[in-house]
Amino acid sequence: MKHIEFYLALDIGAGAGAKMGIFSKDKTLIKEMMLPKSHYGSHGDEFATALEGIIETNVKEAGLDIKNLLSIGICCAGILASDGTFILFKNQPQFNGYNIRLALENYFSVPTQIENDADAGGLAEWSVLKMELCYWVFGGGWGGVWISKDGDINYPSYDWDGKDSSLHVSNEPGYSIALDKLKLKTLFYKAGASYDNFEKILKEDESLPSGVLVGPNGDPGTLRAETILSGPGRCRLFRAVVGDDTFYERFLDIHEVAKMHDPSVAGAFISKLSSMGVDAAIKTDELYGNILAVAAGTLINSCKKDGMKPGIPLCLGGKPSYALPYFGPSCQKSLSKIGIYNYLRPSVIDESGQSANMLGALVIAELALKKQN
Incomplete structure (x- = not known):
């Protein structure tokens, strides 16, 4: 032995x-x-x-x-x-x-x-x-953590009492960050997509809770960020962008088309379409990036008040983050417009x-x- x-x-x-x-x-x-x-x-x-x-x-x-x-x-x-x-x-x-x-x-x-x-x-x-960093993991939702330069977890969600107000935005960003519906409607409109269609998709998704159209703290004027900023969220966004248009299907084989409603695999096909320059996929990822910038701005501005250093890296993990080359540019551009210069990067662990x-x-x-x- x-x-x-x-x-x-x-x-x-x-x-x-x-x-x-x-x-x-x-x-x-x-x-x-x-x-x-x-x-x-x-x-x-x-x-x-x-x-x-x-x-x-x-x-x-x-x-x-x-x-x-x-x-x-x-x-x-x-x-x-x-x-x-x-x-x-x-x-x-x-x-x-x-x-x-x-x-x-x-x-x-x-x-x-x-x-x-x-x-x-x-x-x-x-x-x-x-070094000090934010780590965001995208999967079925959007999880995250803010790590100090000494390797400590800032604001962990221990002993949660079930109240949205008790969560720190850095630790449960997808659940605790509110996306304003009026702002979303504007972003959808600029992308040529229907926000109303997106809400319809949410309501028809049987895997989601009945209160999916209500944001944190019971606010009906907002959505929880992870309804969009997650693997399933990107799939829903694509469906809202394409609507009844099936033009994108000619760029996929019959088996891939059949899986476009399955969020566990559809992300890879959306990325394939983006890499081929298909307009619907490009619009989806630009919209995803712009919405991520809104949520990231909320998180970073809130954390600055709690001592977050400016410009720390935002490290992205999880399979949906593999699409960073497609949604990252619009997110980075939108962040710079509001004076935030943190950079999005793939997880070094995922890369290895x-x-x-x-x-x-x-x-x-x-x-x-x-x-x-």
Whole structure:
């Protein structure tokens, strides 16, 4: 058995399952494994037991001694209490109120820390850039975090009481930033798109809550930013721009056309159309960029009051951010018009082909060990 000290990084996802990585002290990946979501169990203790079992099995298979485990870092999709208890665990409500951090810490007797997945991604970004930054991750929504130059999470959403006013715009931007409907109508009009059609698309989307047309704090004159600024949002925007026009379909094959209403894959096809110079896709991405600039302006101006340094990088992660070459120019141009010169850049973690969540969980494990020492 190898006498090697190691970290455990755990990414509890809302999708396929919980991914885990065993890392040496120099951050070399020793072994990867996954607990499928179907094995999570129906309550917290079952989940903890399943995780403990797969961890012990894989540590043994790697030829390591569990006694040499230094610490555990966890990232998860959801909102946490300050002690690590799940408040809102995305797609797994049966675990709300359970403290998986404490369960693993007690079982393995090592320092254990847990953070939201967007916060973890930001910590991963900081571990490379070592500077103050904003990290935005676009997926089903728009998550984010503001990391200080010393690597601290500014304004985390711990112990959220459910009120929009309690959220800091830097930490839950897609949910907490309001987009004014009158301003949106103007931007849509300039792009030759129908805002009314966009609202119709929102109302017809059965995956969205009934109050989707009402913004933060119950304001009917606004929308939550992530209705547009997300992977599904870009797909909805494209549909609003094209309306009944099917001209774009001649640039796609029959299978791609059939998937244009599926937000999980449509983004890649919209980018394909933009790269081919198809007018509808170009207009969509210009509009997306202009709306992102409005939301980014709200975030940055708010954070300046809380001490954010001017010009820090805005690092974009998640699959929808791969379209940055298409929506980035209009966003950057619109930001400069309102005197904001922060630059949008792809995540350095995404560029390296690594998992932001897994690397973030590793950074969290290191932080847990430092706090104990």
